[in-house]
């Protein structure tokens with residue numbers, strides 16, 4: 001991993017389209033010219049070639065959405081994804097921005113909309129909410145869909161979006177104005193109440209502990225309630241890109257969002273998602289003036305955020321500084337690890353028991369559903385083995401705990417509260 005004296009080795013694993021859009025050359029210039037930053041070595045990772053000779057990396061910044069979605073049905077993409085996952089598992093010291101399980105879940109609108117719905121409770125004081133929505137898993141008869149729409153409290157107009165939240169098809173949507181037009185949907189999809197918001201979208205771009213708000217054009221207001229109007233089919237890129245202008249948008253007075261509410265939203269989502277690079281799309285309900293979350297995006301384009309490059313580099317630097325600080329020399333026996341160290345073996349049952357009993361100050365990564373998932377942050381364990389400090393990822397610690405040889409060899413598990421995100 002990087003050390004204060006050596007440069008930070010950052011690998012980028014992006015689609016061609018994303019890499020061109022991100023302008024990595026400009027990013028590289030920023031890393032060389034920003035006096036407030038340390039030294040970085042940036043490189044592009046070719047997923048089609050073995051990763052080991054391309055490394056080592058202190059950090060990998062990636063957006064594998066194309067590969068993940070295509071791996072559902074394409075063996076080559078499955079192999080590319082497997083190569084990446086094998087490299088990550090074999091290099092637990094390499095920081096991922098962001099953890100693959102956290103990103104993968106947001107490629108499914110069913111998952112991201114469940115997270116958005118939870119905000120009602122966690123951010124009730126800020127009057128932050130998300131529109132009522134309904135998951136349509138498969139083709140059903142129109143009457144059962146109409147009943148489900150009513151039961152879930154959706155109101156017309158209703159916006160229909162694909163379940164898959166990435167790729168060109170994912171931006172194809174429809175606006176439905178009556179029960180009869182629910183026949184126009186193509187499951188699997190989500191139905192979401194349309195909220196009148198004065199045709200202004202607030203894109204909140206998050207980079208670690210920083211976030212940036214950018215206003216964008218958005219869908220214009222429509223009369224509330226069902227009406228006898230044909231379904232409108234559109235692509236979201238016609239509507240909410242900086243230059244979008246169509247008969248679906250409108251020139252509107254920008255109603256600002258309160259910065260405190262946005263900060264509270266970002267803080268909560270950072271914990272819920274366990275991610276550093278994401279976008280959240282927010283509108284202001286013109287009736288209730290509530291801040292309404294309508295979408296979450298992994299690693300968006302950050303268009304309109306000139307500070308993106310320096311924000312990303314300073315986030316990388318702070319993550320690696322934490323990792324360097326929390327390395328072996330910073331590990332000190334805590335009350336809990338002392339209790340565990342008396343076990344003298346890496347018995348993961350005691351780890352998970354201790355976690356379940358909240359006797360560990362730890363937060364376990366989402367890689368391990370077996371552990372109590374608290375904050376989706378990946379942690380590493382340092383296992384003292386024959387006086388040598390060896391870093392294991394949570395995956396390997398579990399394997400050690402379950403393998404026979406751990407019964408024989410003496411391990412003292414010294415747990416580090418190392419939050420690497």
Ligand SMILES: Nc1ncnc2c1ncn2[C@@H]1O[C@H](COP(=O)(O)OP(=O)(O)OP(=O)(O)O)[C@@H](O)[C@H]1O
Pocket residue numbers: 131159161170171172192193194195196197201217218219236237239240281283294295297
């Ligand atoms: N519930 C809603 N109420 C009102 N307008 C909505 C709602 N959901 C989406 N929209 C409008 O549709 C646009 C696209 O929606 P959404 O962001 O979900 O699509 P997307 O394809 O995921 O967009 P992107 O990937 O660019 O973030 C929004 O920018 C907004 O203008």
Ligand SMILES: O=P(O)(O)O[C@H]1[C@H](O)[C@H](O)[C@H](OP(=O)(O)O)[C@@H](OP(=O)(O)O)[C@@H]1O
Pocket residue numbers: 017018021063065165166167168170203240241279297298299300301302303
């Ligand atoms: O205007 P933004 O930055 O929101 O545009 C994003 C968009 O929100 C989605 O995040 C796109 O990702 P996919 O949905 O996976 O296609 C981004 O495309 P990308 O090629 O930059 O990842 C847009 O930039």
